[in-house]
Amino acid sequence: MNQNNFYIQYHNADKLRCFPTEKTDFNSLISEITLNDDIKEHDSWIYTKKKTAKKATNGICFLIVGKTENKIKNYYLWSCFKIEDYEENLDKIIVIGTGQDLKKPILLNNLPDFISFKKFCGNFGIGFQNITKNDFSLKLFSYIKDNKEIFSQANPNH
Numbered sequence: 001m002n003q004n005n006f007y008i009q010y011h012n013a014d015k016l017r018c019f020p021t022e023k024t025d026f027n028s029l030i031s032e033i034t035l036n037d038d039i040k041e042h043d044s045w046i047y048t049k050k051k052t053a054k055k056a057t058n059g060i061c062f063l064i065v066g067k068t069e070n071k072i073k074n075y076y077l078w079s080c081f082k083i084e085d086y087e088e089n090l091d092k093i094i095v096i097g098t099g100q101d102l103k104k105p106i107l108l109n110n111l112p113d114f115i116s117f118k119k120f121c122g123n124f125g126i127g128f129q130n131i132t133k134n135d136f137s138l139k140l141f142s143y144i145k146d147n148k149e150i151f152s153q154a155n156p157n158h
Helices: 051-055 114-120 136-144 148-152
Strands: 006-012 040-048 060-069 072-089 092-107
Touching: 006 040, 006 136, 040 060, 040 072, 051 072, 051 092, 060 092, 060 136, 072 136, 092 136, 114 136
Parallel strands: 006 060
Antiparallel strands: 040 092, 060 072, 072 092
16 A cells, blocks of 8 residues: 655745745735746755755655735745655755646645644744654645545545
8 A cells, every 4th residue: 555755845935025826926926826826847946055955856746825915924835845865965965746736726724723723833934744643644645645646546545
């Protein structure tokens, strides 16, 4: 039986002053954004300094974006991809895979158990990390499992 590991990468849009998807207006409210959800194959998705990324091949990574909007820090499920490979480039690891942005990023703040998930993730200060053992990974997976064939073969059981 194929078992997937689940990972997150956090993108602090406030600190970085940009969104992870190029040509997306940083001044827009995320609820007003529509992203291109075409599949991107064997593309660079994230970079990290975390060496655990080298052992994450075949896992599924969820990209979570945090941005302050109307004085509230909102967290969104922005994209997801299957980790296929990595490249080392100076002091960072570039994670490569096949996946997609979500057409409409999903607000996570009000979902049941989100607060405890955020605490589990060190308020997302850890960056890239394995979330397989946290039940919230199944909630994130439920949003993408039916999206295209690349995720439909993943097994959420752990």
